[in-house]
Amino acid sequence: MSFRSREPHQRTPLLLLLSVLTPSLNACLVNNSTNGSSVYCHPPAEILIRLPTNTVYLSVEFFNLTQLPSNILQGASNLQELHLSSNQLENLSAEFLLPVPQLKVLDLTRNALAQLPPGLFQASAALHTLVLKENHLEILKASWLNGLKALQYLDLSGNRLWTLPPGLLANFTALKTLDLGNNQLATLPPDLLRGPLHLERLHLEGNRLKELGKDLLAPQPGLQFLFLQNNNLTSVAAGAFRGLQKLDMLDLSGNLLSSVPTGLWVSLGRPTRAMKDGFDISGNPWVCDQKLVDLYHWLMANNDTMFSRKDTFCAGPGTLKGQLLLEMARSQ
Ligand SMILES: *[C@@H]1O[C@H](CO)[C@@H](O)[C@H](O)[C@H]1NC(C)=O
Ligand SMILES: *[C@@H]1O[C@H](CO)[C@@H](O)[C@H](O)[C@H]1NC(C)=O
Ligand SMILES: *[C@@H]1O[C@H](CO)[C@@H](O)[C@H](O)[C@H]1NC(C)=O
Ligand SMILES: *[C@@H]1O[C@H](CO)[C@@H](O)[C@H](O)[C@H]1NC(C)=O
Ligand SMILES: *[C@@H]1O[C@H](CO)[C@@H](O)[C@H](O)[C@H]1NC(C)=O
Ligand SMILES: *[C@@H]1O[C@H](CO)[C@@H](O)[C@H](O)[C@H]1NC(C)=O
Ligand SMILES: *[C@@H]1O[C@H](CO)[C@@H](O)[C@H](O)[C@H]1NC(C)=O
Ligand SMILES: *[C@@H]1O[C@H](CO)[C@@H](O)[C@H](O)[C@H]1NC(C)=O
Numbered sequence: 001m002s003f004r005s006r007e008p009h010q011r012t013p014l015l016l017l018l019s020v021l022t023p024s025l026n027a028c029l030v031n032n033s034t035n036g037s038s039v040y041c042h043p044p045a046e047i048l049i050r051l052p053t054n055t056v057y058l059s060v061e062f063f064n065l066t067q068l069p070s071n072i073l074q075g076a077s078n079l080q081e082l083h084l085s086s087n088q089l090e091n092l093s094a095e096f097l098l099p100v101p102q103l104k105v106l107d108l109t110r111n112a113l114a115q116l117p118p119g120l121f122q123a124s125a126a127l128h129t130l131v132l133k134e135n136h137l138e139i140l141k142a143s144w145l146n147g148l149k150a151l152q153y154l155d156l157s158g159n160r161l162w163t164l165p166p167g168l169l170a171n172f173t174a175l176k177t178l179d180l181g182n183n184q185l186a187t188l189p190p191d192l193l194r195g196p197l198h199l200e201r202l203h204l205e206g207n208r209l210k211e212l213g214k215d216l217l218a219p220q221p222g223l224q225f226l227f228l229q230n231n232n233l234t235s236v237a238a239g240a241f242r243g244l245q246k247l248d249m250l251d252l253s254g255n256l257l258s259s260v261p262t263g264l265w266v267s268l269g270r271p272t273r274a275m276k277d278g279f280d281i282s283g284n285p286w287v288c289d290q291k292l293v294d295l296y297h298w299l300m301a302n303n304d305t306m307f308s309r310k311d312t313f314c315a316g317p318g319t320l321k322g323q324l325l326l327e328m329a330r331s332q
Pocket of ligand 4: 043062063064
């Protein structure tokens with residue numbers, strides 16, 4: 001990949017015109033409007049090394065770049081969105097984002113980052129969306145995220161995270177969505193959800209979680225969406241969902257639950273408030289004995305929002321194997 005300097009200033013309008021009319025030329029597509037310029041660089045374009053000073057949106061995607069051209073953001077101090085997905089970036093420099101203090105969205109999906117330099121976000125107080133999906137992160141240090149103050153959306157899914165540090169979200173009072181799906185997490189720090197004042201969406205699916213304790217969710221009574229499917233949950237504490245009166249979606253499918261404690265469901269769904277979206281408890285090895293009576297009662301009250309009914313059946317005991325849980329509930 002070679003990086004060509006931009007044409008001399010007086011020829012810029014011609015270059016822009018050509019790039020809009022005939023994107024097959026090896027130039028990035030630049031779309032200027034009253035709000036600023038949007039610059040789209042996709043292969044086989046050559047990457048503009050000096051951006052228009054009014055650039056608000058930059059996409060440099062699908063190049064498999066292992067490194068970005070140095071100073072690529074220099075002079076683009078109005079940049080609000082930076083999309084760098086589908087490259088092969090392994091590291092970034094701590095100064096990378098200094099020129100763009102107004103940045104609101106940073107998308108680094110599908111790169112090869114195994115770490116971030118401490119200080120990367122020292123000038124990123126406006127950043128509200130950070131996507132690090134499908135990188136190579138195995139650990140995360142709270143210091144890597146220092147400086148973020150406005151974060152609302154943090155996507156760390158599809159990495160190799162097996163542990164998280166304490167206090168990770170302590171400073172992220174505005175966080176609404178946390179996506180930790182499809183990692184290798186077997187445990188979570190008990191204080192994980194302390195910090196955000198109003199988390200709405202939590203993705204923990206596709207990890208190796210074995211149990212859900214009673215305190216993890218307690219700091220987030222306003223949670224609306226909770227995804228726990230495809231873990232190794234064998235136990236959920238009786239108080240784990242207490243106070244979750246706004247929950248509209250609960251996915252517990254594809255776990256190893258054979259039973260759940262009495263009282264688990266008391267704050268969810270009806271009779272208090274129907275879940276708007278619904279719940280899924282399919283793909284668990286339910287043992288349909290008296291211990292499930294509490295769940296049966298709850299199922300009857302909430303049957304209209306149950307997903308995957310035909311895949312929600314007893315694994316035992318004995319001849320009850322294969323019976324639908326909903327049928328068991330109806331026959332109580
Ligand atoms: C340029 O931006 C304007 C306004 O955002 C949009 O309507 C138009 O479709 C864009 N043009 C191209 C070629 O992307
Ligand atoms: C972009 O458009 C604005 C008006 O919409 C104009 O003032 C400005 O000169 C243009 N910038 C470039 C680099 O063409
Ligand atoms: C410019 O930004 C305003 C406010 O965000 C928006 O309503 C408008 O559609 C944008 N105009 C263009 C041409 O993109
Ligand atoms: C990037 O890598 C993918 C997968 O190896 C390949 O299909 C694609 O052609 C590569 N793109 C470029 C621009 O080299
Ligand atoms: C990234 O890592 C490579 C190889 O270790 C190194 O040569 C390069 O200087 C690093 N780049 C940055 C921006 O840290
Ligand atoms: C929270 O922010 C303060 C002040 O910027 C900083 O000293 C502290 O290390 C941050 N805490 C974490 C866990 O990042
Ligand atoms: C999790 O469960 C899967 C199958 O359900 C099993 O293959 C795997 O070994 C379990 N992992 C752990 C860490 O228990
Ligand atoms: C839910 O249960 C009620 C009472 O048993 C029944 O009338 C209703 O048809 C059921 N709804 C669905 C969607 O199965």
